[in-house]
Amino acid sequence: MISVDNLTFSYPRTTAPALSGIRLNVARGSLLGLLGPNGAGKTTLLSILCGLLAYRHGSVRIAGADLTRQRADAQAAIALVPQDYAFYPTLSVRENLRFFARMQRLDAAEIDARVAEVTATTGLVERLDERVDRLSGGLKRRLNMAIGLLNRPQLLLLDEPTVGIDPHSRRFILEAIRAINRAGTTVIYTSHYMEEVESLCDDIAIIDAGKVLVQGSLETLLRAGEQSRLIVDIRAALTQEQRDGLERTLRFAEQPHCLSIEINAAVGILGVLQALDRQRVQISRIQYGTRNLEELFLNFTNHSLRD
Amino acid sequence: MPRFWYFAKKEFRLVMRDRHALLLLFLMPTLFILIMSLALQSGFESHRQVRIEYFLVDQAGSASSTELARRMDEPGAFERKQSDATLEQMREAVGQDRVKFLLIVDPDFDVKLADAERAVRLEVAPGIELPIAMLFEARVRQVLIGLYLDEGLGPFLEEGGLAVDQETLAGLLEADFLFEGDAGRQIPTSVQQNVPAWLMFAMFFVSVPLSTTLISERDNGTLARLQTMSFPASQLLLGKLLPYFAINLCQVVLMLIVGVYLVPALGGDRLVLGDSWGGLVMMSAAASLAAVSFGLFIAQLVRTNEQATILTGVATIIMAAIGGVMVPRFLMPQMMQDFSWVSPMTWGLEGYLDLFLRGGSVRDILTESGGLVGFSCLMLVLALVISRRRAGY
Numbered sequence: 221m222i223s224v225d226n227l228t229f230s231y232p233r234t235t236a237p238a239l240s241g242i243r244l245n246v247a248r249g250s251l252l253g254l255l256g257p258n259g260a261g262k263t264t265l266l267s268i269l270c271g272l273l274a275y276r277h278g279s280v281r282i283a284g285a286d287l288t289r290q291r292a293d294a295q296a297a298i299a300l301v302p303q304d305y306a307f308y309p310t311l312s313v314r315e316n317l318r319f320f321a322r323m324q325r326l327d328a329a330e331i332d333a334r335v336a337e338v339t340a341t342t343g344l345v346e347r348l349d350e351r352v353d354r355l356s357g358g359l360k361r362r363l364n365m366a367i368g369l370l371n372r373p374q375l376l377l378l379d380e381p382t383v384g385i386d387p388h389s390r391r392f393i394l395e396a397i398r399a400i401n402r403a404g405t406t407v408i409y410t411s412h413y414m415e416e417v418e419s420l421c422d423d424i425a426i427i428d429a430g431k432v433l434v435q436g437s438l439e440t441l442l443r444a445g446e447q448s449r450l451i452v453d454i455r456a457a458l459t460q461e462q463r464d465g466l467e468r469t470l471r472f473a474e475q476p477h478c479l480s481i482e483i484n485a486a487v488g489i490l491g492v493l494q495a496l497d498r499q500r501v502q503i504s505r506i507q508y509g510t511r512n513l514e515e516l517f518l519n520f521t522n523h524s525l526r527d
Numbered sequence: 528m529p530r531f532w533y534f535a536k537k538e539f540r541l542v543m544r545d546r547h548a549l550l551l552l553f554l555m556p557t558l559f560i561l562i563m564s565l566a567l568q569s570g571f572e573s574h575r576q577v578r579i580e581y582f583l584v585d586q587a588g589s590a591s592s593t594e595l596a597r598r599m600d601e602p603g604a605f606e607r608k609q610s611d612a613t614l615e616q617m618r619e620a621v622g623q624d625r626v627k628f629l630l631i632v633d634p635d636f637d638v639k640l641a642d643a644e645r646a647v648r649l650e651v652a653p654g655i656e657l658p659i660a661m662l663f664e665a666r667v668r669q670v671l672i673g674l675y676l677d678e679g680l681g682p683f684l685e686e687g688g689l690a691v692d693q694e695t696l697a698g699l700l701e702a703d704f705l706f707e708g709d710a711g712r713q714i715p716t717s718v719q720q721n722v723p724a725w726l727m728f729a730m731f732f733v734s735v736p737l738s739t740t741l742i743s744e745r746d747n748g749t750l751a752r753l754q755t756m757s758f759p760a761s762q763l764l765l766g767k768l769l770p771y772f773a774i775n776l777c778q779v780v781l782m783l784i785v786g787v788y789l790v791p792a793l794g795g796d797r798l799v800l801g802d803s804w805g806g807l808v809m810m811s812a813a814a815s816l817a818a819v820s821f822g823l824f825i826a827q828l829v830r831t832n833e834q835a836t837i838l839t840g841v842a843t844i845i846m847a848a849i850g851g852v853m854v855p856r857f858l859m860p861q862m863m864q865d866f867s868w869v870s871p872m873t874w875g876l877e878g879y880l881d882l883f884l885r886g887g888s889v890r891d892i893l894t895e896s897g898g899l900v901g902f903s904c905l906m907l908v909l910a911l912v913i914s915r916r917r918a919g920y
Contacts, residue, residue: 270755292757300755306748308537310544315537322533323756367752 221375221406222246222269227278229264238264240430242278246408246423248374251401253421253438254410255513257521261430262410266377269408270300283374299373303380305360306367309353313344313363316352317370324371338366341396358389365393375406382416394420414513424513426520433520441516450492451515452479455502462499469495477504530758534766541740542770548736552774556729557785563721564790579659580608581628582617587636591674595632595647598670605663624654625861628663640675640699647671649702654857664702671699715855715884718796722786723879724852727872729778730814731843733771734822738835741767741826760914764907768819775815801882806889810882813896813903814875820906821871827913846870851877874898 227242239261246252256262267273268280271291280287283297307316314335321331339345342362347355352363365381378397382390397420401407411417417424418438425435434441454477458466466472470492472481479501481492489508496503542548583599585592600607608626610617621629629650633639639646649667651660744750753763786798800807822839829835847853849863850872856864867873878895881887 267751271757272751272754295755295757298755300752302748302751304746304748306752308541308749310541311537315540319533319537320752320756323530323753323758325530325756371756 221248221250221283222408223279223281224265224269225279227265227268227275227280229268229273229275229277231264236430238430239268239275242427242430242432244425244432244435246406248406249401249404250423251397251407251409251421253417253424254408254427255414255417255424255517256410256427260428260521262427263379264430265427266300266379266408266410269375270298270377271295272300296371297374298377299368299371299375300377301365301368301379301381303383305364307352307363310351312349312351313339313355314348316363317366320367321370326370334370334372338369341369341400342366343392343396356386356389358385358392361385361389361393362396365396369400373405375408376400378407378409380411381409382411382413390416414517418513426517428521438513442513448483449508450481450483450489451507452481452496452501452503453477453505453507454479455504458501462501465499466495466501529762531762531766531769534758534763535769538740538767539770539773542736542774545736551732551735552729552778553781555732556725556778556782557789559725559728560718560721560782560785561790561793563725564718564786564795565793578606579604579627579655579663580606581630581663582610582612582621582626583607583630583632584614584617585632586634587632589637591640592632592636595636595670595674598673599630599667603666604659605666618650621650621652623861624652627652627655627659630667640671643675643699645701646699647701649700651702664700668700675699715857715880716796718786718790718798719880719883720855722782722790722798723876723883724847724855724872726779726782726879727814727850727875728843728847728852729782730775730818730875731821731846731872732839733774733818734825734839734843735836737767737771737819737822738826738829738839739832741823742829742832742835746832760911764823764910764914767823768816771819771822772812772815775818776811779811779815799883801884801886803882803888806882806887806892809889809896810875810878810892813899814871814878816903817871817875817899817906820903820910823910824906824913827910827917846872849873850875871899871902874902 222244224242224244227239227244228237229239230237242261242265244265254262254265264273268275268287269282271287271294275288280294282294285293285297287294308319311319317335317338318331321334326334335348336345339348342365344359344362344366347359352360355363361381361383365378368376368378381397382393385393394416397407397409409417409421421438423436424438424441426433457476458474458479463474470481470487471484472479483489483492487495493506583596585596596607599605605628612620614631617626617629620626631648631650633646633648636646638644647667649664651664741750744753750763783798783800787800791797821842825835825839825842829838847870849867850856850870851859851867852872856867856873856876859867874895878892878899881891881895885891
C-alpha cells in the first residue's frame with residue numbers, strides 16, 4: 221500500500237534533515253502504529269504521505285501511484301485525520317460533512333448516502349443537525365474521523381485521534397478503527413498512548429531523529445530477545461548488603477524500584493527467585509516472557525514517548 | 528458546479544453566523560456615517576463658504592489693465608492672490624487646484640479692448656464647482672464690458688447712437704475650463720464626503736474577518752485537510768473572494784440607503800448618487816476587489832490571528848487616514864494630497880466623489896477603478912505566491 225524508499229526531507233533554513241533516508245513498507249490492509257518521541261519526524265512523514273509537503277529526495281508510492289508525478293491519484297486514495305479539530309465549529313455536523321464531501325468531489329446523489337454511512341460508523345446519526353461547537357470533545361473527535369471516511373479511503377492516516385477524550389469515546393473510536401481496518405482500509409495510527417497502540421496495531425514502526433529505527437510485527441518485536449530476562453519491580457531500593465549478596469549469584473541491571481535480571485543456563489528462574497528471597501528483597505511484581513511496548517520503545521530510542 | 532462555489536457558500540455561511548463580524552461590517556460604518564455626516568455638517572458648510580483665490584497676470588501694464596485689476600479687487604467672494612511666481616508656476620498651481628482661477632491680461636489689452644477682441648484669457652482649475660466658475664467668469668465679463676464701455680469703443684458707439692453688440696463683447700474674454708466634461712470638482716457636503724469615505728473604510732475592514740477565518744483554518748488543520756483533497760490554492764482564494772465580495776456589495780447598498788434616506792431623515796443633507804449606475808457598480812466592484820484581495824494577502828502573510836487582527840486593523844486605519852476618510856483630502860496640504868494616492872482608499876473615495884459630486888460617468892472613473900484593479904491583482908498574485916511557498920510547491 222505504501223512504499224517509501226530513501227526519503228530525505230529538510231525544512232527550509234534548517235541544517236539537520238527532518239527525515240533522513242526513511243524506508244517504510246506498509247502492506248495493504250495492515251494497521252501500523254507509528255511511534256516516535258516529539259520531534260522524531262512523525263508529522264513530517266504523515267504530511268509527506270498525504271501530499272502536504274513536497275520532497276526532493278527519495279520516492280514515495282501510495283496505492284501504486286507515485287506521489288510526485290501522480291499526486292492527485294495518490295491523494296484520492298488517502299484520508300488524513302489530523303490531531304486538531306479540522307472542521308468548522310459554527311456549522312452543524314451535517315453541514316460540515318456535506319461541505320467536505322463536496323470538496324472530495326462526491327456527486328450530489330452520493331453525498332447523502334456517504335454522510336449516512338460515516339455517521340453510522342462514528343455514532344453521530346443523532347447529532348447530525350447539532351452545531352459542532354456545542355458537541356463534547358469525544359463527539360468532535362468522532363466527527364474529525366467521520367470526515368476522513370467520506371471518500372472511503374484505501375489508506376487512513378490517524379494522528380493522535382484519541383487525545384483529550386473520555387474513556388467511553390476512546391473505546392468507541394478504537395472499536396471504529398478496528399472495524400474500518402477489518403473492512404480492508406489500511407491504517408497508520410500515531411499515538412502517545414502505548415497501551416492503545418499495543419492493543420490496536422498489528423505492526424509498528426519506531427521513528428526517531430528522522431530515521432525508522434525498527435519496523436515489524438508488534439508481537440515479534442515484543443518477544444524478540446526477551447526470553448532471557450526477568451523484570452522485577454521492587455518496593456524499596458536495594459541496600460548495599462542485598463546488592464552484594466545478589467551479585468554473588470546473579471547478573472542484573474538496577475534501576476530505581478526495578479531490577480532486570482539475566483537468566484542463563486547456570487541460573488534459571490527458580491534460582492533467581494531463591495536468590496531474591498535469600499536477600500529478602502521486597503518484590504511488588506515479576507514480569508517474564510515479553511516486554512511491553514514502552515520498554516521496547518525505550519530500548520530503541522533511549523527516551524520515553526512522552527519526553 | 529466547481530468546488531470553489533461550495534467553498535464560497537460555506538464561507539458565506541460562516542460569516543453570517545459570526546455576529547461580531549456582522550456588527551463590525553455593517554453596524555460600525557452605518558454609525559460612523561450617521562455620526563460623522565450629522566456632526567460635521569456645519570463644518571463642511573463653512574468650508575464651502577470660504578473665499579476663492581485667483582491669480583491675475585497683467586502682461587499689458589497699461590492704465591486700462593490696471594483699472595481692470597482694480598475693479599476685480601472690489602470686495603466679493605473672490606480674492607486676488609498676490610504672487611511673484613512665473614506664469615508657468617501659476618498655471619501649475621491652477622492645474623493642481625491650489626488656486627482656482629488664472630486671469631491673463633493680453634499684452635495688447637488696450638487695442639484688443641477697443642476692438643472687442645480677446646483681451647483676457649481665463650483658466651479655470653479642475654476642482655472648482657461649475658456654478659462658482661460661471662459666477663467668476665460672469666464677474667470678469669462684467670468688469671471687461673464695463674471697461675469697454677468706459678474706455679474702449681463704447682463711448683464712440685454711444686455718441687454715434689449705435690447699440691453695443693453683446694455677442695461681439697463676448698469675445699473679449701476667452702475662458703478655458705481645465706476639467707473634462709461639463710462639471711468640475713466640487714467641495715463635497717458632509718454626507719457626500721462621509722458616505723463614500725466610511726464605505727471604503729468598511730469595505731477594507733472585511734480584511735479582518737477574512738484573514739482571521741483563514742488563519743483559523745490554517746491553525747486547526749482544515750486547510751491541510753483541504754489540501755489533501757487536492758483543493759488548489761487558486762480555488763481557495765476564489766472561494767474566499769466571492770462571499771466577501773458579495774458582503775462588500777451589501778455594504779454599498781446599505782451605506783447608500785443610509786446616505787439617501789436615513790441621514791436626511793435625521794436632519795442632514797441627502798446623498799445625491801449621480802446619474803451613472805454603471806459607474807457606481809464598476810466603482811463598487813473595483814473597491815471590493817481591492818479590499819478582499821488586501822485581506823487575502825494579509826492572511827497569507829501573517830502567522831497568527833493576533834498578528835492578523837493588529838495588522839489588518841492598523842493598516843486599514845492608516846490607509847483611511849491617508850486616503851481622506853478621516854480628514855477630507857481637500858483639507859490636506861498639497862503634499863499630503865499628492866501622497867494620499869498611495870492609499871487604495873483614495874482611489875476608491877475619489878472614484879465615488881467623481882460619481883456623486885462631479886456627475887462623472889464610467890469613463891471618468893476608469894483611472895481610479897483601474898488603479899484599484901491593479902492593486903487587487905498585485906495583492907492576489909502575492910497571496911498566491913506566499914500560499915504556494917508555504918505548501919512547498
